[in-house]
Structure formats: C-alpha cells, structure tokens
Amino acid sequence: MRRFVSGHDFSRADKMPGNGRLQPLGLHSPEFLGTEANRNWLSSKRLMAIADQSAVAGDTRPLPATMLAAVYRGVNEVRVETVPVPSIGRGELLVRVHTCGVCGTDLKKIATGSHSAPRIFGHETSGVIATVGEGVRDFKPGDRVVVFHHVPCGECYYCRHKTFAQCQTYKKVGCTAGFEASGGGFAEYVRVMDWIVRQGTVRIPRGISFEQACFVEPVNTCMKGVEALRVEPGETVLVIGQGPIGIILSVLAKRKGATVITSDLYPERLKIGESFGLKLTMDASRTNVVDRVRELTEGRGADAVILAVGGSSLIRAAMDAARPGGRVLLFAQTQHGEAVVDPASICVDEKALIGSYSASVDLQEESVRFVMSGEMDLERLISHRFALPEGRQALDLAAHPQPSSMKIVIQPGSTWGADAWEGIAQ
Numbered sequence: 356m357r358r359f360v361s362g363h364d365f366s367r368a369d370k371m372p373g374n375g376r377l378q379p380l381g382l383h384s385p386e387f388l389g390t391e392a393n394r395n396w397l398s399s400k401r402l403m404a405i406a407d408q409s410a411v412a413g414d415t416r417p418l419p420a421t422m423l424a425a426v427y428r429g430v431n432e433v434r435v436e437t438v439p440v441p442s443i444g445r446g447e448l449l450v451r452v453h454t455c456g457v458c459g460t461d462l463k464k465i466a467t468g469s470h471s472a473p474r475i476f477g478h479e480t481s482g483v484i485a486t487v488g489e490g491v492r493d494f495k496p497g498d499r500v501v502v503f504h505h506v507p508c509g510e511c512y513y514c515r516h517k518t519f520a521q522c523q524t525y526k527k528v529g530c531t532a533g534f535e536a537s538g539g540g541f542a543e544y545v546r547v548m549d550w551i552v553r554q555g556t557v558r559i560p561r562g563i564s565f566e567q568a569c570f571v572e573p574v575n576t577c578m579k580g581v582e583a584l585r586v587e588p589g590e591t592v593l594v595i596g597q598g599p600i601g602i603i604l605s606v607l608a609k610r611k612g613a614t615v616i617t618s619d620l621y622p623e624r625l626k627i628g629e630s631f632g633l634k635l636t637m638d639a640s641r642t643n644v645v646d647r648v649r650e651l652t653e654g655r656g657a658d659a660v661i662l663a664v665g666g667s668s669l670i671r672a673a674m675d676a677a678r679p680g681g682r683v684l685l686f687a688q689t690q691h692g693e694a695v696v697d698p699a700s701i702c703v704d705e706k707a708l709i710g711s712y713s714a715s716v717d718l719q720e721e722s723v724r725f726v727m728s729g730e731m732d733l734e735r736l737i738s739h740r741f742a743l744p745e746g747r748q749a750l751d752l753a754a755h756p757q758p759s760s761m762k763i764v765i766q767p768g769s770t771w772g773a774d775a776w777e778g779i780a781q
Contacts, residue, residue, distance in 0.1 A: 418440060418449070418485060418486065418544075419440055420439065420440060421437050421438065421439055421440060422437070422438060422439075422440045422532075422542060422543035422544050423435055423436070423437060423438075423542065423543055423743050423744065423767070424436060424437075424438045424475045424532050424533065424539075424541060424542035424543065424743075425475065425476075425477075425541040425542070425743065425746035425747065425750070425765070426438065426473050426474070426475055426534075427464075427465055427470075427472050427473060427474045427475065427476055427537075428472050428473055429468060429472045430465075430466070430467070430468035431465060431466055432472075433465060433746065433747055433750055434747070435743065435744055435746050435747060438475075438532070438533050438542070439533060440543075440544050441531060441532055441533055441539075441544060441545070441546035442546070443486065443487075443488045443546050443547075444488055444489075444549075445488050445489045445490050445549070446488050446489070446490050446491060446549030446552060446553075447487075447488040447491070447546060447547060447548055447549055447552060448484055448486075448487055448488065448491065448494060448500075448502075448546075448547040448552050448556065449484070449485045449486045449487075449544055449545070449546055449547070450480070450482045450483065450484055450485065450500060450502065450544065450545050450546075450547055451482050451483045451484075451485040451543065451544055451767075451768070452477075452480055452481075452482040452539075452540055452542060452543060452544065452545055452767045452768065453481055453482045453483065453565040453766065453767065453768030453771065454480075454481050454482070454565040454566050454568075454569045454764050454765075454766050454768060455477040455478075455479055455480045455481075455540030455541055455569065455764065455765050455766075455767075456479030456569050456570070456573065456762060456763070456764050457477075457479075457749060457750060457753040457762075457763040457764065457765065458478065458479055458573065459600075459665060459687060459689075459753075460689055461476040461477065461478070461538070462750065462753055462754045463665070463689060463690055464476065465750065465754075466754065467690065469690075470535075470537070471535065473534045473535075474534050474535050474537040475531070475532040475533055475534060475537060475538070475539050475541055475542050476537050476538050476539075476540070476541055477532075477538045477539060477540025477541035477542070477765065478503075478504040478528075478530065478537075478538030478539075478540055478572065479540065479569045479570070479572050479573060480501065480502055480504075480530065480538070480539070480540035480545060480569065481499070481500070481501040481502075481559060481565040481566075481568040481569040482499070482500065482545070482565065482767075482768065483497060483498070483499055483500070484496050484497065484498045484500060485544060488549075491552060493552075494552070494556065494558075498558055499558065499559040499565070499568075500556050500557060500558055500559060501556075501557055501559055501568040501569060501571050501572075502530055502545075502547050502551060502555060502556050502557075503529075503551060503555035503556075503571075503572055503575075503714065503719075504528050504529055504530040504538045504551065504555075504572075505520075505525045505526070505527075505528065505529065505555070505713060505714065506524070506525065506529060506550055506551055506554045506555040506716065507519040507520075507522035507524055507525040507716055508522055508523075508524035508525070509716070511523065511524070513525075517715075517717065519713075519714075519715055519716050519717075520712050520713040520714075520715075524550075525713075529547065529548040529550055529551035529555065530545050530546065530547050530548065530551060531545065531546050531548075532544065532545050532546070536548075540765075541743070541746055541765055542743075542767065543743065543767045554716075555719075557571070557723055559727070560727050563726075563727050563729070564734060565768065566733075566734045566737060566764065567726060567727075567729065567732075567733050567734050568726065568727070569764065570603075570726050570733040570736075571722055571723055571726045571727075572714055572722075573599075573600060573603065574603060574722045574725055574726055574733070575714040575715060575718050575719065575722035576711075576712075576713055576714050577600060577603045577604045577607055577686075578607060578715070578718045578721060578722055578725075579711050579713075579714060579715040579718055580604060580661065580684055580686050580711035581604065581607045581608055581611065581661075582715075582718070583684065583709055583710075583711040584608075584659050584661065584682055584684045584709060584711075585659075585682070586608050586611040586612075586613050586659060587611070587612070587613070587658075588611065588612025588613065589612060589613070589614075590612075590613045590614070590658035590659060591613065591614045591615075591616065591648075591651070591652055591657045591658050591659075592605075592608045592613040592614070592615050592616070592657060592658065592659045592660070592661065593615075593616045593617075593618065593644070593648050593657040593659075593660045593661070593673075593676050593677075594608065594615060594616070594617050594618070594660075594661045594663055595618050595619075595639075595644070595660065595661065595662050595663060595664060595669060595672075595673060595676075596618075596619060596662070596663035596664035596687070597617050597618070597619035597621075597624040597625055597627070597628045597633075597636075597663075598619075598624065598663065598664070598756065598761065599736040599761050599762040600663055600686070600687070601617070601619070601624075601628075601661075601663035601664070602617075602624075602627065602628050602631055602633070602736060603731070603733075603736075604661050604663055604686065605617050605628060605631075605633050605661075606631055606632070606633070606731055608659075608661070609632065609633070613658075613659075614635065615633055615635065616635045616636075616637065616648060616651065616657065617633050617635065617636050617637070618636070618637040618638075618639045618642075618644045619636075619638070619639060620638075620639050620640045621640075621758040622638050622640075622758075623758040623759060624758070624761070625637075625638065627735075627736075627761065630735070631731070631735075635651075644672070644676060645672060645675045645676045648676045649676075652678065655678040655679070656675075656676055656677050656678035656679075656681060657676055657677055657678060657681060658677075658678060658681050658682070659677070659681060659682045659683070659684070660673045660674075660676050660677045660681065660682070660683045660684070661683075661684045661686055662683065662684065662685050662686060662687065662688070663686050663687055664687055665687040665688065665689070665690075666687075666688070667688060667692060667693070667694035667695075670683075670685065670688070670694045670695070670696060671694075671695050671696060671697065674696065674697065674700050674701075674706060674708070675700075677706050679704045679705060679706065680704070680705045680706065681706050681707070682706070682707045682709055683706060683707070683708050683709065684709045684710070684711060685708065685709070685710050685711075686711060688710070689712065696708070736761050736762040737761065737762045737763075737764055738759060738760050738761040738762060738763070739752060739760060739761075739762075739763045739764070740764050740766050740769065741763070741764070741765050741766065742765075742766060742767075742769040742770070743765060743766070743767040743769075745765075746765050749763050749764075749765050
C-alpha cells in the first residue's frame with residue numbers, strides 16, 4: 356500500500372499563498388466581513404507579512420473534556436452542540452481541527468436522511484495534532500496535518516483492479532468526532548484511527564495554510580475523475596458547472612493539454628474561472644451550450660464532457676454535447692435514481708458514459724504535491740468562512756449556493772490567532 360511521503364519539501368520560497376490573492380468577494384465588502392471567521396482571517400493575513408517562519412510549536416494546554424460540534428440529528432437538522440472530546444487508542448491521533456471544507460456529498464446525506472443520526476460529518480479536514488496514541492512514531496503533538504477519511508486495504512479484489520472506492524475497508528470511515536464514524540471535521544477535535552494514521556495522514560509544510568491544505572482530498576477526487584476520462588493533449592473538454600469542484604476539474608483537464616470550455620448559469624463563477632486561466636466560457640443562461648460547443652469543434656462536439664453539477668437533468672445535454680466516440684464523466688451524481696439517456700447515443704454513436712467517485716490511493720502523492728506546491732491557489736476558491744458556532748449557516752449556504760458563493764469552509768480554528776495560519780509558531 357502506498358502511503359503519503361511526508362519528507363518532501365512542498366513549500367516555495369518565492370510565494371506565500373496569501374500574496375496577491377484575488378477573492379471571489381471583495382475583502383472589505385460587507386458580505387465578506389459578515390462572519391467572525393472572515394474577520395479573523397483578514398486580520399490574520401495582515402499580520403502574516405511581519406511574522407517569522409517556523410514550525411508550529413506543540414500545544415501544551417490540557418485537553419478539554421467537551422467540545423463544540425455540528426451534529427446531524429435527522430433530515431435537514433444539524434445542531435451545534437457540546438459533546439465529549441473523543442478518546443483515542445493505540446496507534447491513533449487526536450487532531451484539533453482548524454479548517455474543514457463543506458462537501459456536496461455531506462449536504463446530500465443531510466438533505467435526504469440517507470444516513471442514520473446522530474453523526475458528525477466533515478471530511479476535508481486540516482488541523483494540528485493535539486495528542487498521539489501509544490505506539491505512534493511518525494507524528495507528534497504540534498504537527499500540522501491534513502487527513503483522509505478513507506483508505507483502502509490494497510489487497511482485495513477491488514483494490515487489485517484499482518477500483519479502490521468499492522473496497523470494503525475503504526468504505527469504513529477512519530475519522531470521527533463521536534457517534535457513528537462520519538468524518539468528524541465539523542467539530543473542534545477529531546479522532547484519526549490507526550489505519551488512517553499509517554496511510555492517510557500527511558504533514559502540512561511550513562508556508563502552506565490550513566485552507567490550502569484542506570483541498571487535498573477534493574483535488575484527489577478530481578484528479579481521479581480526469582484520469583478516468585483519459586484526457587489527451589489537444590482534445591476539447593467541456594466542463595458543465597463552475598463551482599469550486601468544476602473549476603478544479605477544468606484546471607486539471609487543461610493541465611493535461613486539453614482545450615477547456617466551461618459553462619455555468621452564473622457569470623460570476625465564470626469570471627472566477629477566468630482568473631484561473633479558463634478563458635473559453637459560456638453563460639448557460641444565455642447560450643445553447645450544445646450548439647455552441649459544436650460550432651467551436653467543426654460540428655463534432657467535445658471529445659470529452661465533465662458534468663460537475665448534481666442531479667440528473669443535465670445528463671442528456673452532456674451526452675448531446677459529446678462528439679460520436681466521445682466520453683462523458685458523471686462526477687456529482689451520487690444519489691441513486693433514474694435519468695433520461697438516449698441509448699442509441701451509447702450504442703450507435705459509440706459514446707461512453709463514465710463514473711468516478713471519491714479518491715484514489717494511487718493519486719495520493721500527486722494530489723499532495725499539487726496542493727502543497729501551490730501550483731493552484733486553491734484558497735481563492737473560498738468565498739465564505741464560518742466559525743464553528745455558525746456551522747448551521749455554513750451548511751445552509753452551501754446547500755443553497757448563490758452567485759457569490761463558492762467554497763464554504765467551517766473553521767473551528769478561526770479564533771486561534773494569526774500565528775497558526777501558515778505554520779507560524781504559536
């Protein structure tokens with residue numbers, strides 16, 4: 356089983372991720388400054404310019420007995436509650452959470468009630484190790500880390516066939532803040548179980564923020580999708596949907612040498628995509644995307660199409676936008692149901708319908724390198740930061756995206772102060 360290589364130096368001497376940042380919302384706009392986490396973030400970034408670089412010192416404060424957590428209690432019901440700090444066993448870690456991204460899969464679980472309650476969701480987690488269990492040698496208190504919540508066994512039928520997300524060990528969640536293990540990032544502390552410590556935990560290099568680091572898992576899933584689509588240099592790829600995941604998918608497809616066309620109903624999101632070099636854009640509220648893609652490809656259609664929005668209503672349009680012999684990737688269709696598909700487009704037109712779900716252990720090192728090198732300034736995708744007591748509002752906004760909203764993060768560490776953000780001594 357491949358594991359993270361924590362000895363690589365992913366930091367850059369020439370650019371801190373905070374410099375020259377273009378935010379989707381103006382930094383001083385009332386909307387941006389409307390949450391405590393955003394106000395603390397802005398203050399932290401002002402101070403960062405004069406802070407000295409060094410590793411985070413070990414936190415010697417005693418562990419509390421209780422903590423805050425956003426607890427899922429049933430369909431569309433999440434409450435911020437006081438719960439016990441999880442205890443850890445041999446080989447495990449307790450991580451003090453700084454930042455956790457809100458993922459669409461968790462939103463769907465909350466909205467549909469597909470999972471039993473109570474649970475504490477959140478799996479795009481970065482933070483600082485608070486304490487280590489007996490036998491842990493590779494990590495120590497004070498280490499800044501990002502953790503995966505799934506790791507496959509590497510030995511079963513599905514692992515041998517590189518279909519890691521279908522491995523029964525992979526389906527077990529290895530991070531919890533209490534109750535049924537469900538990620539636990541929407542809490543002040545999260546317990547990281549032994550197999551995740553061994554194979555799914557990576558240090559955050561000095562100079563890389565918790566916000567940048569929390570994108571490791573979603574970037575891995577996007578890399579997996581682009582690999583499944585087999586994007587080749589010179590191909591034309593249409594990406595439908597320019598939320599944060601759609602933009603990451605678009606950048607990765609362009610990185611493969613493809614000509615990338617993006618579409619979205621919100622011009623504001625297309626503008627953000629343009630700032631990442633995605634210049635071929637279509638406002639889907641004004642343009643027939645299928646017709647326009649064909650115009651740009653001598654009538655053929657795109658070589659590959661990525662559907663980066665949830666629901667099934669656009670599957671038929673995505674298939675229509677692909678050329679004969681082209682490929683369509685379903686990236687956000689994580690709920691079982693029915694969809695309208697023209698079977699002849701698959702049989703006669705030889706179009707391939709492809710799925711990709713969750714992360715790949717084979718891409719762990721590449722995804723870590725991509726994020727920690729700062730090749731893409733992922734922090735710029737964050738539009739709203741919420742302190743943990745505002746967790747309900749964070750989830751509501753993420754479930755009902757607005758033109759101005761992109762990546763939403765919950766930050767239990769929003770009150771830590773300036774020094775913790777990018778590896779500065781506390």
